[in-house]
Amino acid sequence: RKEVEQDPGPFNVPEGATVAFNCTYSNSASQSFFWYRQDCRKEPKLLMSVYSSGNEDGRFTAQLNRASQYISLLIRDSKLSDSATYLCVVNKANAGNMLTFGGGTRLMVKP
Amino acid sequence: DGGITQSPKYLFRKEGQNVTLSCEQNLNHDAMYWYRQDPGQGLRLIYYSQIVNDFQKGDIAEGYSVSREKKESFPLTVTSAQKNPTAFYLCASGYLYEQYFGPGTRLTVT
Numbered sequence: 001r002k003e004v005e006q007d008p009g010p011f012n013v014p015e016g017a018t019v020a021f022n023c024t025y026s027n028s029a030s031q032s033f034f035w036y037r038q039d040c041r042k043e044p045k046l047l048m049s050v051y052s053s054g055n056e057d058g059r060f061t062a063q064l065n066r067a068s069q070y071i072s073l074l075i076r077d078s079k080l081s082d083s084a085t086y087l088c089v090v091n092k093a094n095a096g097n098m099l100t101f102g103g104g105t106r107l108m109v110k111p
Numbered sequence: 112d113g114g115i116t117q118s119p120k121y122l123f124r125k126e127g128q129n130v131t132l133s134c135e136q137n138l139n140h141d142a143m144y145w146y147r148q149d150p151g152q153g154l155r156l157i158y159y160s161q162i163v164n165d166f167q168k169g170d171i172a173e174g175y176s177v178s179r180e181k182k183e184s185f186p187l188t189v190t191s192a193q194k195n196p197t198a199f200y201l202c203a204s205g206y207l208y209e210q211y212f213g214p215g216t217r218l219t220v221t
Binding site: 004008032034041042043044045046049087091096097098099101102103104 | 142146151152153154156159161169199201205207208209210211212213214215217
């Protein structure tokens with residue numbers, strides 16, 4: 001089983017739609033969780049951290065379910081500029097500051 | 112401007128040649144990392160360094176070497192021993208679990 005698993009997509013949605021991605025992780029000892037955004041042929045950029053209580057940043061909401069070991073990202077009112085690959089990232093337990101990256105979920109927002 | 116720079120953006124080499132990729136940061140981060148990304152795949156850790164003059168192998172270190180003589184710099188050498196060197200190479204620096212990436216170098220070996 002992969003340490004971090006994501007549906008690769010693509011998710012094709014119309015502008016204005018709400019879309020949600022899930023990610024599962026295998027190590028129950030992991031403590032830190034993130035979503036990164038990666039545009040085509042560019043570097044990943046930190047989108048948001050994921051906190052136990054859930055957190056929101058504008059149109060983006062991240063949630064963590066420790067019992068089921070999954071993380072979600074909800075995007076409301078999708079914009080064309082949201083088209084990108086979203087990477088789920090989890091710290092490697094007992095490995096200092098190392099991170100494990102999921103393969104990413106590709107989102108395409110259409111006019 | 113604070114950030115991470117990588118050069119060059121594109122690099123072409125013949126098989127059998129060693130090549131060194133540059134990574135510089137002015138974010139005053141102690142930790143620096145090198146990752147490799149292949150098409151349609153996630154990032155895989157090659158080497159990392161938590162402090163100057165110290166570095167550790169990541170998941171796929173074979174065929175690569177690094178040095179960390181200065182806090183700001185963490186160059187990666189892709190040696191001729193690396194079987195499939197063509198990839199997108201990303202350097203990152205970070206504080207605790209947050210990592211910030213440079214723009215990457217696309218290496219093509221023929």
